Amino acid sequence: MQHSIFLEVATTMSFTPPPTGSRRRYSQAEKAAFFDAFERLGNARAAARELDLPFLTSYQWLVAAGVDVGAPRRQRHSRVREHYFSLRAAGVYRSDAAKQAGVHIRTAQDWDRGIVKKIHSRIYPDGRVIDYNKSVNVQERLIDGVRISVLEKVLDPRFLSLAEREKIRGLQSQGVSVRSMATALGRAASSISRELRRNRVEDVYEPYTAHRVSVTRRQRPKTRKLLTQPALTAFVQEGLDNQWSPEQISHKLVEEFPDSQEMRVSPETIYQTLYLQARGGLKKEIQSALRTGRTRRKPHNTGLERRPRFADPMVMISERPAEVEDRAIPGHWEGDLIVGTQNRSAIATLVERSTRFVMLAHLPGDHTA
Incomplete structure (x- = not known):
């Protein structure tokens, strides 16, 4: 009796399993409304939110229909990028151009450097890829063997910085004279003129390219000029065979090649190249090449060296x-x-x-x- 009562209570208190819910099916009208909203808004998430649809389901509809979901975003990104570079071409500074285009200053820096950002990675102009999910040494070499750390290193104030080169580019696009640029930057006019002449590429001055060219030229040791210019080397050799001095050869180059900057060499460069070869065992050849017959440099008093007052060493x-x-x-x-x-x-x-x-x-x- 008692057992049957307990069994009856247990039977009445037992829970029936919930019915398995079937997957919701969306009508063609709902899908058509979503595609219309996506075409109008250009954003899948915004279209799904407007129609109160799950974003993942809506995204799958787009993929199944062969729609390039990222195209509107890329087009918008391309428009912003073109707007930014148009501002930079007009002489606007990087910070101001980034604000007007609505991008972060770091993104603007990457655009100026030609860096492409992907998911968890950055692609540099030389093809180097840095994946931040892996242990990668960021201090790798860039184009022409320039390291990132060397490129961004702050040097002595006598060297032009990247910010100053950006100001030079901006003032140049506004038609400002070289002397006015020098006054605005607190530099000598010759420094600005030399910067515009030496660090431009294909008659176009760009601040980042000029900075990279300057850093590349600054690296030491460098190959001697007479070892890299065959025509120049042949002219110098012919002059030495005719018993010309290095000073005569240097001046003769200016007379013979007035419009060629490649055919220029200082007397000191000729001397240094000859005496460097003399250390390698070519003393007789060097002795016959120079009219003085010396195979070692003779120090000259320029008046700048400090000399002791007394011949004998001082006893403290x-x-x-x-x-x-x-x-x-x-x-x-x-x-x-x-x-x-x-x-x-x-x-x-x-x-x-x-x-x-x-x-x-x-x-x-x-x-x-």
Whole structure:
């Protein structure tokens, strides 16, 4: 009796399993409405949110229909990029152009450098790919062997920085003269003129390209010019065979090739190249090439070197023997000089350290060291 009651209660309290829900089926009208919204808005997520549809389901409809979902985003990105570069071509600074185009300053820097950003990776102009999901050394070489750390390193203020080169590009696009650029940057006009002449590529001055060219030129050691220019080397060799001096060869190059900057070499470069070969065992050839017959450089006094005042090396007081310091042995003298008002008179003093005997000597004439 009791057992049957418990069984009846358990039967009435037992839960029936929930019915398995079937997958919702969307009508063709709902799909058509979604495609219309996607075409109008250009964004799958916004279209799904407008019609209260699951985004994943809507996205699968687009993929199944062969729709390029990322095309609107890429087109919008392309328009923003073109707008940014049009501002840069008009001379607008990077920070101002980034604000007007609505992009982050770091994105603008990557665009100027030619860097393409992918998911978790960056592709550099030389084809190098950095995947941030892997352990990769970012300090790898760029084009022409320039490291990122070297390219972005802040040097001495006498070197033009990338920011200054951007200002030069902006002022140049506005038609500002070289001297006005120099005044605005606080630089010499010759520095600005040399920058525009040496660091342009195909007669076009771009700040980032100019900065990279400058950094590439700054690297040491460099190959000597006479080893990289065959025509220049042949002319110098012919001049040396005719017993011309390096100074004569340098001036003759300017006369013979007035419009060719490649056919230029300083006398010092010729000397350094010759003496470098002399160290390698070609002393007889170098001796016959130079009219002086020397195989080693002879130092010249330019007036800038500091020379000692005395021929003999100076002996410091701290180096004197111990018997002089304790005044035990007589015969050690100590000299000094007493100078009068306006250096018009002087007296030399000699003191014997052991007996303290003092001698005074009047110096009526010259009283220099």
